[in-house]
Amino acid sequence: MAKDDKTLKEDEALLEAISPIVNELIDRNYINSKDKIVAQIAPLIGSAIRVQIKSHKDEVVDALYPVMGNMISRYVTKTFQEMLESINKQIQEGLSLKVIKRKIQAKIQGVSETELLLSQNANTNIRALLLIHKESSIVLAHAQNPESPINEPEMLAAMMSAIKSFINDWIDKNKKHKEVAEIEFGGNKITIEDAGYSYFAIITDGPLYTHSHKKICKVLESIVLHHGDSIREFNGDLSSFSNMQIYKKISNLLKNKPCQKETSKKIHPLLFLLPTILLFFLVWSWYETNQDAKLLSEVKQKLYTTPQLTSYRIDALLDAKTIELKGEVPSKFHKNLAESKVNEILGINKVLNKLMIVDITDDPMQISSNIAYLIQGFNLSFTSNISYVFNYPRLTIKGEVSSKANKEKLLVNLQNIDGVSEIKDEIKVVIKDIDTHIYFNKGSSIIKESEIDKLISLIPLLKSQDSTLHISIDGYSDSSGSDSINKKLAQSRAKEVEKFLKYRALVAQPLIAQGRNEHPNELDFDKDSQEARCAVISWKK
Amino acid sequence: MFAYKIVMVGDFATGKTSLIRRFIDNSFSEEYLSSIGVSISKKILGDSTMIIWDIEGRTEFKPIFKQYLSGAKGFIIVADLTRKGTIESIKDHINTALSVVSDAPICIALNKSDVKSDFSVDIEEIKGLSTNIISVFKTSALNGDAVEDLFKQLNAKIVKDLKC
Numbered sequence: 278m279a280k281d282d283k284t285l286k287e288d289e290a291l292l293e294a295i296s297p298i299v300n301e302l303i304d305r306n307y308i309n310s311k312d313k314i315v316a317q318i319a320p321l322i323g324s325a326i327r328v329q330i331k332s333h334k335d336e337v338v339d340a341l342y343p344v345m346g347n348m349i350s351r352y353v354t355k356t357f358q359e360m361l362e363s364i365n366k367q368i369q370e371g372l373s374l375k376v377i378k379r380k381i382q383a384k385i386q387g388v389s390e391t392e393l394l395l396s397q398n399a400n401t402n403i404r405a406l407l408l409i410h411k412e413s414s415i416v417l418a419h420a421q422n423p424e425s426p427i428n429e430p431e432m433l434a435a436m437m438s439a440i441k442s443f444i445n446d447w448i449d450k451n452k453k454h455k456e457v458a459e460i461e462f463g464g465n466k467i468t469i470e471d472a473g474y475s476y477f478a479i480i481t482d483g484p485l486y487t488h489s490h491k492k493i494c495k496v497l498e499s500i501v502l503h504h505g506d507s508i509r510e511f512n513g514d515l516s517s518f519s520n521m522q523i524y525k526k527i528s529n530l531l532k533n534k535p536c537q538k539e540t541s542k543k544i545h546p547l548l549f550l551l552p553t554i555l556l557f558f559l560v561w562s563w564y565e566t567n568q569d570a571k572l573l574s575e576v577k578q579k580l581y582t583t584p585q586l587t588s589y590r591i592d593a594l595l596d597a598k599t600i601e602l603k604g605e606v607p608s609k610f611h612k613n614l615a616e617s618k619v620n621e622i623l624g625i626n627k628v629l630n631k632l633m634i635v636d637i638t639d640d641p642m643q644i645s646s647n648i649a650y651l652i653q654g655f656n657l658s659f660t661s662n663i664s665y666v667f668n669y670p671r672l673t674i675k676g677e678v679s680s681k682a683n684k685e686k687l688l689v690n691l692q693n694i695d696g697v698s699e700i701k702d703e704i705k706v707v708i709k710d711i712d713t714h715i716y717f718n719k720g721s722s723i724i725k726e727s728e729i730d731k732l733i734s735l736i737p738l739l740k741s742q743d744s745t746l747h748i749s750i751d752g753y754s755d756s757s758g759s760d761s762i763n764k765k766l767a768q769s770r771a772k773e774v775e776k777f778l779k780y781r782a783l784v785a786q787p788l789i790a791q792g793r794n795e796h797p798n799e800l801d802f803d804k805d806s807q808e809a810r811c812a813v814i815s816w817k818k
Numbered sequence: 819m820f821a822y823k824i825v826m827v828g829d830f831a832t833g834k835t836s837l838i839r840r841f842i843d844n845s846f847s848e849e850y851l852s853s854i855g856v857s858i859s860k861k862i863l864g865d866s867t868m869i870i871w872d873i874e875g876r877t878e879f880k881p882i883f884k885q886y887l888s889g890a891k892g893f894i895i896v897a898d899l900t901r902k903g904t905i906e907s908i909k910d911h912i913n914t915a916l917s918v919v920s921d922a923p924i925c926i927a928l929n930k931s932d933v934k935s936d937f938s939v940d941i942e943e944i945k946g947l948s949t950n951i952i953s954v955f956k957t958s959a960l961n962g963d964a965v966e967d968l969f970k971q972l973n974a975k976i977v978k979d980l981k982c
Binding site for chain 1: 822
């Protein structure tokens with residue numbers, strides 16, 4: 278006992294002596310080998326926490342809550358905020374086609390619109406889809422989101438197959454052939470969808486929603502149905518295994534992207550295109566209408582100003598540069614004339630000649646109209662004042678004309694009007710006086726300048742008269758000088774005027790020129806010797 | 819274009835992982851070996867993609883997990899030239915591999931050829947263990963001896979079989 282006490286005392290003394298040294302050594306060691314100590318303690322921390330959780334779980338939860346709670350709260354708030362923004366955006370879209378479609382969808386599916394909106398916003402963000410051969414764990418086909426691609430799909434597939442085998446073998450001890458369905462890591466998830474000789478590994482950011490899962494299952498079904506045999510026979514030779522169709526099917530699943538923020542902002546190009554097309558169409562229509570109106574007016578003008586057609590009522594209609602002529606004309610000549618006249622107009626592509634040839638001789642109005650047109654033209658041409666009374670079928674014409682020829686011409690034309698069967702002619706031919714004195718200088722037979730003017734102004738009158746009339750030109754002289762000279766002078770003066778009328782004025786009537794010894798109009802030759810030196814033009818009585 | 823799986827089989831600490839490390843393009847962390855008993859690596863050889871399964875070595879207490887052998891187009895059985903027991907195990911490994919894939923070609927890698935051994939090995943005897951054996955190599959993960967040849971010869975055989 279005494280020894281033990283002694284030993285105890287020695288130990289205590291030793292402890293007291295070396296304690297400060299050991300403490301200092303520890304402090305120094307800590308300062309000099311900080312990294313080494315951290316590396317040594319690090320593995321212990323995990324174990325320590327696990328032990329602590331086992332014995333004092335609540336304490337650990339309380340200690341971590343301020344950190345973890347805030348983190349979870351922030352994450353949840355952010356997720357909800359994003360979802361709310363997306364829903365708000367869709368509501369703000371108002372009464373768009375998309376909204377109407379959603380409303381109809383909600384009615385058909387028997388769910389509320391909000392529910393539908395939530396499901397639309399809860400899109401699955403698929404990172405990659407791998408179709409893996411079960412036995413060899415080789416990737417038969419895969420598609421991935423280019424924004425978040427995965428590395429080494431072949432190795433991932435092999436690793437996944439290993440994990441699957443491992444879990445199935447070590448956990449499913451009862452051999453109930455249960456399969457691993459999901460592997461979750463952080464926010465990502467691998468969903469495994471098993472088929473006979475292959476399985477789908479769907480790698481998603483966040484959860485895989487039911488509607489996406491259903492779609493994937495359908496695609497897998499279709500792949501198994503159409504490519505089941507080649508999958509079963511797959512031996513590692515990828516070139517003999519056609520995976521193009523499978524790839525297309527898988528890629529289509531990836532197209533189901535989460536809410537497309539950008540596309541909703543973009544205005545569909547049709548929204549620009551439609552008003553432009555509409556504006557272009559309006560301008561074009563206005564231009565076409567304007568052009569058509571101009572063209573139609575030109576056609577009507579042409580028909581009206583063609584004398585043979587003036588008195589007929591011809592309608593013209595324009596459509597797509599095609600003129601349709603409607604109305605009634607008395608003959609094929611008129612019908613063809615109308616068509617050819619319209620064809621002369623530039624811009625007309627086609628003429629639909631629907632003019633009807635009708636016997637209009639029995640229409641008093643039309644006959645009267647034709648007579649009126651003819652007489653009006655005659656009066657204008659010959660400055661006459663012919664009037665008419667048409668008492669169907671009898672026509673009476675009255676007035677005066679200056680020549681028989683004109684009268685005949687009028688009568689012939691009137692007789693040519695269809696429907697005029699009887700003409701009562703009360704037209705008088707009134708021959709206009711042409712008496713004109715041409716004066717000469719004493720002893721001269723040369724026509725003076727002033728007298729030439731007189732002759733020129735007489736020409737139109739002579740030309741309007743019948744050519745059957747005879748013009749008489751009588752030459753005179755004064756009483757001074759010898760009779761023989763005077764006689765020659767008178768003759769010469771008549772001949773000079775005759776020459777003028779015959780060769781310069783080219784009058785149609787025969788001319789009779791002669792020298793006279795007697796005084797014209799009983800002039801006193803002695804007293805009015807100046808007036809006696811003349812030639813007188815008149816109608817031969 | 820070919821893509822297939824091969825499996826490295828052998829006793830514990832024969833150098834399977836080291837051999838792979840000498841040869842491959844890319845791999846997952848070897849930590850998986852200790853967790854689920856397999857590590858995956860990849861090597862591209864011409865138009866072939868070789869997916870190499872490096873499974874945890876057999877020990878007295880832990881047999882090889884047969885599930886991992888399934889679907890393999892070839893095997894590499896690794897033994898340690900310095901440990902007689904690992905060479906004697908080759909026959910067992912061959913039997914295990916062929917029990918899962920009966921027609922797969924096998925390459926034998928007698929590893930650690932850079933270390934002097936106390937005993938001699940009869941290569942022909944090993945070759946005679948199975949008709950599936952296409953080659954026996956003395957390899958060294960340390961200096962890389964015969965490592966490339968080992969994998970390339972197995973690849974050539976597998977591709978040849980696949981083309982038939």
